[in-house]
Amino acid sequence: MSLPVFHVPDVAVAVTGGEVEVTGEEARHAVVVRRLRIGEQVVLTDGAGIHARCTVTGTSRSTLTASVEKVEVEPPAAPRLVVVQAIPKGDRGELAVEMLTEVGADVIVPWGASRSVAVWRGERAAKSLARWRSTAREAAKQSRRAWFPEVPDMVRTPDVVALLRDAALSVVLHETGTDPLAAVEVPAEGDVVVVVGPEGGISDDELTAFAEVGGRPLRLGSSVLRTSTAGVAAAAVLLSRTKRWS
Numbered sequence: 001m002s003l004p005v006f007h008v009p010d011v012a013v014a015v016t017g018g019e020v021e022v023t024g025e026e027a028r029h030a031v032v033v034r035r036l037r038i039g040e041q042v043v044l045t046d047g048a049g050i051h052a053r054c055t056v057t058g059t060s061r062s063t064l065t066a067s068v069e070k071v072e073v074e075p076p077a078a079p080r081l082v083v084v085q086a087i088p089k090g091d092r093g094e095l096a097v098e099m100l101t102e103v104g105a106d107v108i109v110p111w112g113a114s115r116s117v118a119v120w121r122g123e124r125a126a127k128s129l130a131r132w133r134s135t136a137r138e139a140a141k142q143s144r145r146a147w148f149p150e151v152p153d154m155v156r157t158p159d160v161v162a163l164l165r166d167a168a169l170s171v172v173l174h175e176t177g178t179d180p181l182a183a184v185e186v187p188a189e190g191d192v193v194v195v196v197g198p199e200g201g202i203s204d205d206e207l208t209a210f211a212e213v214g215g216r217p218l219r220l221g222s223s224v225l226r227t228s229t230a231g232v233a234a235a236a237v238l239l240s241r242t243k244r245w246s
Helices: 024-033 092-103 122-143 157-165 203-210 229-237
Strands: 005-007 019-023 041-045 050-059 063-073 081-088 107-111 170-174 191-197 216-217
Touching: 005 122, 019 024, 019 050, 019 081, 019 216, 024 041, 024 063, 024 081, 041 063, 081 157, 092 107, 092 122, 092 229, 107 122, 107 157, 157 170, 157 191, 157 203, 170 203, 170 229, 203 216
Parallel strands: 005 041, 081 107, 081 191, 170 191, 170 216
Antiparallel strands: 019 063, 041 050, 050 063
């Protein structure tokens, strides 16, 4: 049975044999929800490459202390997978983030495309971004990832152009693509950037801007996938052709 995983940003300060104190929501979940007791083992991670196997040494309703027994440091994955996800309507954004995290995306970029049905503004933008980040964090723990995906602030199309320009491989999922994604050669290093359009599709102006910096329109297959699942399918196709999945 896999050990439960909890996020502790400062776990790196503890060395083997040292003590770590878990507080806040993570401690409440460990003690109240999971009912962990003294002597049980857990994994604490900072989400930035460190996994620490620990034994619980003390609990209260608001804290959990654990002794670090073994520390593993995982280097960043290569190539780095960046998925630019157009903001979907409803809760399908969180669904996309959850699945992208599970499949191995390293950066999930919320994109306010010109044809996005959902619009992030003001307080709604802050709450929606917080939900995406929380979803990514929880999915990363569930998937036992040492590196949690980054979810930056929402970007606009010029920012996406910049990401594509600097990428080792630039992919734009679009039904007009003449070449299949499965035929693309995936680089061993650098950023692989995949752009997933909104429900209303990527506009002609956006496609042109992406193509000017090397963003190739490619297709997944004969069917058109929903925006919340297209990125997951593309990520699986690409990662299956790298050492990350070998």
